[in-house]
Amino acid sequence: MSHYAIEVQDLKKEFAIKKKNVSFWKRRKENKSFVAVNDISFNVNKGEIFGFLGPNGAGKTTTIKMISTLLRPTCGKILINGLDVQKNSMEILKNLGTVLAGERSIYWKLTGRENLKYFAAMNGITGKKAKEKIDYLLKRFSLDKRADETVEKYSTGMKQRIALAKALVADPPIVILDEPTSGLDPQSARNLREIILEFKEEGRTILLTTHYMEEADQLSDRIAIIDHGEIIALDTPKNLKRSLNKSNTITFELNRWNDVIEKELQQIKSIENINSYFDENNRKWEVKVQINNGNETINNLITTITNSNIKINNFKFEEPTLEDVFINLTGKSLRE
Amino acid sequence: MKWQKLKFYMTTIWAITIKDIKIFFRYPINAIFRIVEPIMWITPVYFLAKSFQIGGENIGFKLFSGTSDYMAFLIIGSIIASFVSAILWGMGFSLKNEMDSGVLESNWLTPVPLLVQMIGRSIFSVIITLINSLIVAFLVWLIFGFEIGNGIVSAVITLFPMLIALYGIGFGIASLVLITNNANNVIDITNYLLNSISGNRFPVEILPRVILAVSLALPLTYGFDSVRGILLETNTLLPLYQEQLILVLFMFVGTAIGYFILNKVEKYCKTIGNIGHY
Numbered sequence: 215m216s217h218y219a220i221e222v223q224d225l226k227k228e229f230a231i232k233k234k235n236v237s238f239w240k241r242r243k244e245n246k247s248f249v250a251v252n253d254i255s256f257n258v259n260k261g262e263i264f265g266f267l268g269p270n271g272a273g274k275t276t277t278i279k280m281i282s283t284l285l286r287p288t289c290g291k292i293l294i295n296g297l298d299v300q301k302n303s304m305e306i307l308k309n310l311g312t313v314l315a316g317e318r319s320i321y322w323k324l325t326g327r328e329n330l331k332y333f334a335a336m337n338g339i340t341g342k343k344a345k346e347k348i349d350y351l352l353k354r355f356s357l358d359k360r361a362d363e364t365v366e367k368y369s370t371g372m373k374q375r376i377a378l379a380k381a382l383v384a385d386p387p388i389v390i391l392d393e394p395t396s397g398l399d400p401q402s403a404r405n406l407r408e409i410i411l412e413f414k415e416e417g418r419t420i421l422l423t424t425h426y427m428e429e430a431d432q433l434s435d436r437i438a439i440i441d442h443g444e445i446i447a448l449d450t451p452k453n454l455k456r457s458l459n460k461s462n463t464i465t466f467e468l469n470r471w472n473d474v475i476e477k478e479l480q481q482i483k484s485i486e487n488i489n490s491y492f493d494e495n496n497r498k499w500e501v502k503v504q505i506n507n508g509n510e511t512i513n514n515l516i517t518t519i520t521n522s523n524i525k526i527n528n529f530k531f532e533e534p535t536l537e538d539v540f541i542n543l544t545g546k547s548l549r550e
Numbered sequence: 551m552k553w554q555k556l557k558f559y560m561t562t563i564w565a566i567t568i569k570d571i572k573i574f575f576r577y578p579i580n581a582i583f584r585i586v587e588p589i590m591w592i593t594p595v596y597f598l599a600k601s602f603q604i605g606g607e608n609i610g611f612k613l614f615s616g617t618s619d620y621m622a623f624l625i626i627g628s629i630i631a632s633f634v635s636a637i638l639w640g641m642g643f644s645l646k647n648e649m650d651s652g653v654l655e656s657n658w659l660t661p662v663p664l665l666v667q668m669i670g671r672s673i674f675s676v677i678i679t680l681i682n683s684l685i686v687a688f689l690v691w692l693i694f695g696f697e698i699g700n701g702i703v704s705a706v707i708t709l710f711p712m713l714i715a716l717y718g719i720g721f722g723i724a725s726l727v728l729i730t731n732n733a734n735n736v737i738d739i740t741n742y743l744l745n746s747i748s749g750n751r752f753p754v755e756i757l758p759r760v761i762l763a764v765s766l767a768l769p770l771t772y773g774f775d776s777v778r779g780i781l782l783e784t785n786t787l788l789p790l791y792q793e794q795l796i797l798v799l800f801m802f803v804g805t806a807i808g809y810f811i812l813n814k815v816e817k818y819c820k821t822i823g824n825i826g827h828y
């Protein structure tokens with residue numbers, strides 16, 4: 215048995231694009247192809263949350279569909295619990311709970327309960343066992359009160375939760391989630407993220423895609439940043455941010471400022487840079503200090519300022535974000 | 551182990567059928583239409599048949615078929631034809647529906663082979679067809695009456711391998727809707743070819759030679775022909791036992807072809823990635 219839940223080796227997906235140039239006299243068919251996923255490799259450890267972060271069209275869904283047997287790779291290899299996905303698809307599907315993006319993965323004309331009953335049976339779970347499981351899931355995902363209404367009447371958040379319950383009905387050790395929080399309001403998104411963390415606590419392995427960097431940062435043990443079908447970075451969120459070699463920035467709002475204090479602060483070793491600016495409108499100083507060794511300097515900094523009889527009205531601490539990492543790697547913003 | 555797998559597949563087929571029944575009745579208009587539908591199409595045909603009769607007998611028709619009871623001839627043809635459509639239409643249409651609504655992927659994510667899913671999907675449409683046929687046959691018998699020889703049992707036995715074969719081919723053809731944009735075309739064309747040319751409404755002997763050759767190559771032709779031979783004592787194209795043999799052979803060839811197409815289609819869909827939205 216492999217100690218990886220998912221192993222992906224040199225995975226590639228090329229889509230054929232048929233472009234028809236129709237003119238009256240001749241019909242030329244150009245066959246072009248588009249590489250959606252280009253030679254990616256990564257391993258997901260058992261029990262971790264592995265995040266796939268990338269902009270629209272990066273190839274996240276394509277990768278996920280290949281892992282969950284819905285798409286055949288052009289080349290490359292995928293192993294799940296050591297088994298080859300192409301050769302053992304039925305065996306593998308028993309171990310995977312996949313939720314694809316969009317809210318259309320369940321029957322809208324069936325009730326929540328009926329959906330779960332159907333998908334339980336499709337996994338060989340019936341009778342009393344199924345009933346217990348379904349009651350438990352409905353309760354867990356706060357759907358029990360409306361379990362007997364058809365899904366078409368559900369809100370987006372409820373639809374997402376029933377889809378999640380569906381994926382969990384066979385108790386799969388590996389859960390794959392494609393953009394689980396997209397389209398949800400902040401509150402529902404937060405609830406969902408909590409649920410995902412619970413999955414992890416239950417010992418499941420989770421592979422999720424997202425284009426929200428905060429989400430990837432908050433949830434993932436490790437993150438693969440993907441762009442144009444290629445993994446351009448793969449590490450823990452902390453290491454990714456550290457790799458930027460960017461210092462933290464502290465912004466102070468102060469009632470006064472002068473060169474003497476600035477000189478004094480410059481004596482502190484880990485301070486890299488000081489920028490001061492007087493805000494005419496609000497009659498206050500804004501001072502940006504860049505430090506490179508994290509939190510130890512902060513105390514020193516504040517003591518020095520207050521000892522000079524300067525009042526600190528406000529201060530803000532900024533760490534580099536995954537967004538910065540992405541910009542650094544690709545030269546563009548994740549949101550573009 | 552084998553037995554467990556079979557039990558699992560039976561469970562899933564049952565679950566699919568139940569699901570189809572539930573969804574069917576959540577579209578009430580559709581449900582009513584599907585049930586009264588056959589009565590609507592049988593009526594004009596009946597009057598057509600009636601209008602050609604002389605003294606209660608359809609003389610011209612009798613020359614070809616050996617029976618003057620065109621009505622009975624027609625009913626039997628229609629019942630078989632509606633089974634053919636049920637398998638093609640019902641399944642192809644439900645597949646396309648599930649593809650458009652996005653649940654097809656969810657089904658493909660269950661550990662159930664596609665073939666088993668297809669069998670599951672066809673059960674309900676066959677049940678509906680059975681109900682349809684019985685209603686029509688009963689109504690027609692009640693109002694106009696027609697005589698059936700006492701060969702019902704042997705007719706059913708004769709038809710059995712043909713239905714299996716149709717299932718086989720039907721799965722293949724139904725799955726073709728997944729790779730075209732227009733389910734209706736695939737279904738209409740194949741349905742027309744299968745039914746009309748093999749004579750659901752007329753004896754194939756009246757077809758032009760070229761089309762007759764095609765018709766004789768379609769096993770369905772022998773299905774219509776042999777069942778009428780048994781029930782109505784019409785003249786059959788070949789001796790009855792030969793037609794029955796053809797149907798049994800057809801069962802093996804048909805399921806093999808269907809299975810082959812189904813696998814190809816599944817592979818193709820997973821290669822081009824068309825069954826979900828992206």
Ligand SMILES: Nc1ncnc2c1ncn2[C@@H]1O[C@H](COP(=O)(O)OP(=O)(O)OP(=O)(O)O)[C@@H](O)[C@H]1O
Pocket residue numbers: 229230248249250268269270271272273274275276277425822823824828
């Ligand atoms: N079946 C397909 N046929 C042709 N091209 C496809 C197909 N599926 C995806 N693509 C293309 O491959 C690229 C990657 O798509 P994919 O859906 O994997 O991106 P994604 O990272 O999931 O993006 P998003 O955030 O928009 O969901 C896109 O340019 C898309 O248009």
Ligand SMILES: [Mg+2]
Pocket residue numbers: 274275276315392393
């Ligand atoms: Mg996507």
